Amino acid sequence: MPSYTAPIKDTQFILHNVLKISEKAIPGYDELDADFTNAVLEEAGKISSEVLHPLNTVGDTEGCRLENGVVYTPTGFKAAFEQVKEGGWTGLDMPEQYGGQNMPYIMGTAVGEMFSAANQAFTMYQGLTHGAASAILAHGSDAQKDTYLPKMVSCEWTGTMNLTEPHCGTDLGLMRTKAEPQDDGSYKITGQKIFISSGDHDMADNIIHLVLAKIPGGPDGIKGVSLFIVPKFIVKEDGSLGDRNGVSVGKIEEKMGIHGNSTCVMNYDSATGYLLGTEHKGMRAMFTMMNEARLGVGMQGLAQAEAAYQNALEYAKDRLQGRDVTGVKNPDGPADPLIVHPDIRRNLMDQKSFAEGARAFILWGAKMIDQAHRAEDKDADGLISLLTPVIKGFLTDQGYDMTVQAQQIYGGHGYIEEWGMSQYTRDARIAMIYEGANGVQALDLVGRKLAQDGGKHVMAFFEMVKNFCKENGDISESYSKEFIEPLKAASKDLQAAGMYFMQNGMTNPNNALSGSYDFMHMFGHVCLGLMWAEMAKAAQAELDAGSSDAAFYETKIATGRYYMARQLPATALHLSRIQTGGDTVMALAADQF
Amino acid sequence: MPSYTAPIKDTQFILHNVLKISEKAIPGYDELDADFTNAVLEEAGKISSEVLHPLNTVGDTEGCRLENGVVYTPTGFKAAFEQVKEGGWTGLDMPEQYGGQNMPYIMGTAVGEMFSAANQAFTMYQGLTHGAASAILAHGSDAQKDTYLPKMVSCEWTGTMNLTEPHCGTDLGLMRTKAEPQDDGSYKITGQKIFISSGDHDMADNIIHLVLAKIPGGPDGIKGVSLFIVPKFIVKEDGSLGDRNGVSVGKIEEKMGIHGNSTCVMNYDSATGYLLGTEHKGMRAMFTMMNEARLGVGMQGLAQAEAAYQNALEYAKDRLQGRDVTGVKNPDGPADPLIVHPDIRRNLMDQKSFAEGARAFILWGAKMIDQAHRAEDKDADGLISLLTPVIKGFLTDQGYDMTVQAQQIYGGHGYIEEWGMSQYTRDARIAMIYEGANGVQALDLVGRKLAQDGGKHVMAFFEMVKNFCKENGDISESYSKEFIEPLKAASKDLQAAGMYFMQNGMTNPNNALSGSYDFMHMFGHVCLGLMWAEMAKAAQAELDAGSSDAAFYETKIATGRYYMARQLPATALHLSRIQTGGDTVMALAADQF
Structure with a gap:
């Protein structure tokens, strides 16, 4: 069984020695002194190691299951999710107005790395909700915000992003899901969406789907796409839950990894939806979620690499095999530990230097987001927009490679599931694909952002x-x-x-x-x-x-x-x-x- | 479901236009004219595509199971193995004296790529047998050869290699398995071996384990290791099968991939073994198997890359997504095929140029083996000895990377198991590890072979x-x-x-x-x-x-x-x-x- 220890000292070093955050003139940053951030990170680290990480193998082994239209998460997920909710972790960087703690995004990012490293599949339930809530925060009406955000910030209700259809992934202009306007201002949504992470599960009372669809008669292609709020249960005027909406799970996908997260085919059959933002401007609203999600996915690359590295390092120190060519290091043992061998060192140093560098990069990026959102710094906004595809594409490619290298240190033990190293590789693989495959990130960078x-x-x-x-x-x-x-x-x-x-x-x-x-x-x-x-x-x-x-x-x-x-x-x-x-x-x- | 077509034209090009094999003065090569090799490859290609490949997904999904001490292979494996045996494919490059077809090693290699590409887990049953038979051929007594080889060449009996123990992989000097001499010249073998590919199964009447063990009182470390033949069923003097030997399966490992191959923990409990070769010179005999196995593993890197590439190419031609930036290519369709996009091209060209180059490299290497073994060419022997770690390490690392790239072309469809691309990646991953992890190959190259x-x-x-x-x-x-x-x-x-x-x-x-x-x-x-x-x-x-x-x-x-x-x-x-x-x-x- 692998273990995980949150890299608090490293994170503190980056926050305070490198980025010197509490000296920055960004609203909210003056509160982030070293003692405060340390207390937050210690607590997050504890939950990561003690609550989330022990469920990582469980999630991988059990996976999610669909029974009579209901999705069940792996044993222990529900109780752990309650603990995360109770600790207020789901609303760390959300506005106080909606029940959040209003901390800067950089703190959400530092904590997010730990949660993701401890259990990526689990943390996605919360991560998708955060993205959906951010989109409602940015584009929703006051009534929509009041209806959905308090519950989503607390994760009593979770959220999803519905973009992909069987015949269209990157090219969303080909979308077929339809949204037909109703007399009461709502829409009837009909169509099929695939690869919907956290699409359904048993850990929340309601699930708020954000769904891209086309309003008939609108412009062709990507310019005719609108974004809709489609709750699993209709929310009544008084905020209580009403009827089940016309959305159901077609199946759960069998995947290479992140088995603990329910990746669903979602069928919308005249489901009631509410326009979020402006008609035909759905992509703009979706990009609020997507840009945030891309940074979050880049972070997953780092997180899996860090977790895999920690275990590979321990194994390299423990496993006795061969002798140091420059002189025996463990004369009382039958052999020296793996870590004496230069090629094992090269491997470990690749991992270590990547993980620590990537952490600084991610936190620097998060700081730019805070500068942009909290201090209205247009230059920071432009720079993070440029760097978003780099963070997503580079960190997930490299992060994946590092999980493969970590696995390699275990030899045959890295290939059997018992030691848990295969899971890091299998889980990390998705990050190169979702939220825009890395080739699309490269295209975005060179074709648009430059x-x-x-x-x-x-x-x-x-x-x-x-x-x-x-x-x-x-x-x-x-x-x-x-x-x-x-x-x-x-x-x-x-x-x-x-x-x-x-x-x-x-x-x-x-x-x-x-x-x-x-x-x-x-x-x-x-x-x-x-x-x-x-x-x-x-x-x-x-x-x-x-x-x-x-x-x-x-x-x-x-x-x-x-x-x-x-x-x-x-x-x-x-x-x-x-x-x-x-x-x-x-x-x-x-x-x- | 993925498909596989044997690359016959490419292989023929390498054999005849590049290596010009039928012109080479290597015994047996003059028979290898283009028509002859084409006929062999066509037939092998047919079995690969029609018999082995359809079972690739089955093997991955079902895996092997251990029930009451008996290992069962996935549905269809047994019947397919019979077909392979009947076609004489298992003894293609084995001596006629023992029932083989006596073709050069280069033909075994060309055919081996196809079988491996079609179904790596399946082909390993035959591959390990080939390695074990080669070791007996090189180091066995005449009686041992007569007893075991005819059945192993035909794969009525299969073979295994038993090196690894829980506490020692690369560093075999730490081995604990013991071989105690008996009065009749045999030995009693006791100990535990792990990661034994094809360790037990239901497709052969007997399994001939080649087991490394230490004879008490011998030299310390690697210099005191001997190699033993340990049959699952004792072979009686008349060649018929006698008692069950003291060897049993402890468990089948859960692995990242090659689920169709039974990777076993093997327990030897006073099992009867027969010394193969010389006392304490077991490593030398084992290396006969290992060098061949390393080339075979390098070939697996190529094979998985080729199979994954073929499917990625088809997908890139079929899947419509986005438009060619230099001008629409499929005006009648809703979008252009993926293959118009430069980054998809880069990806495909990486794969194509690797697979074709690797195939030439492998076949060139196989030719050196034939030169060394059939024409006693010492220079060729030295060169292939130098290149063996390169073939193993480089081709499996790159081959794996190519399966990851092929998977990437599918986007989200590459991550779900339904399309089969995840299996190529998961299966290819082992090749970087077994038969000496690639770091060990690099050490062998620089520390020894140079x-x-x-x-x-x-x-x-x-x-x-x-x-x-x-x-x-x-x-x-x-x-x-x-x-x-x-x-x-x-x-x-x-x-x-x-x-x-x-x-x-x-x-x-x-x-x-x-x-x-x-x-x-x-x-x-x-x-x-x-x-x-x-x-x-x-x-x-x-x-x-x-x-x-x-x-x-x-x-x-x-x-x-x-x-x-x-x-x-x-x-x-x-x-x-x-x-x-x-x-x-x-x-x-x-x-x-």
């Missing part, structure tokens, strides 16, 4: 990296050589790739789009490089100030050195691929394959 | 690449630019890495071993680069000769161009990592993690 607002945000990013390098170039010779120079080189590669797209993408967009995936990955590496440069700087400052916890900060710097030396140079390979253009990629006609 | 025979074989490899480049540098300007130059550059990177190891590994072996994994991958890329240069040359020769099948050869060259431009340059990244040495990798003390 040029957004005249390319202003990507320019600002480069400017920021440049300034960081300039301002910190003379901290020390070693810092300059080990951190600043590699960061400069990687950032230069990224700029060269952007330049290549500008010069060659106009004449043939395939020259840009063929390199979009590589670009997303190199962008991710530059972000993690920047994070490591920031973290090493912050750690060095603590050492220079004579910290009594020198080992922690020295480890941080050594881990950063590894990332800069071994991982960041991947940008050069990505650039070289990008610069070969679209010709070799598009050379074959479809029937030549 | 310096073997004074480094003679790696020098010969470089010489061969150099000569190829010299001899073919003036085929045409474009060939030189697109194939020869990239191959030269990659080979130069590989040599520089080897040089780095020589210069820095002496003072500190960690400088070499920290780069072993990267070295294994760059070596694999250079081999695939060489294969693509060979294939492009052979294809161009056909075009120059006015082939009526120009489209096939043009596609081959275009696919090669993709590999050379987009994949081969990975060597530079691997080199840059290697040249950072062991310092960043080994910087942390174990307790600093």
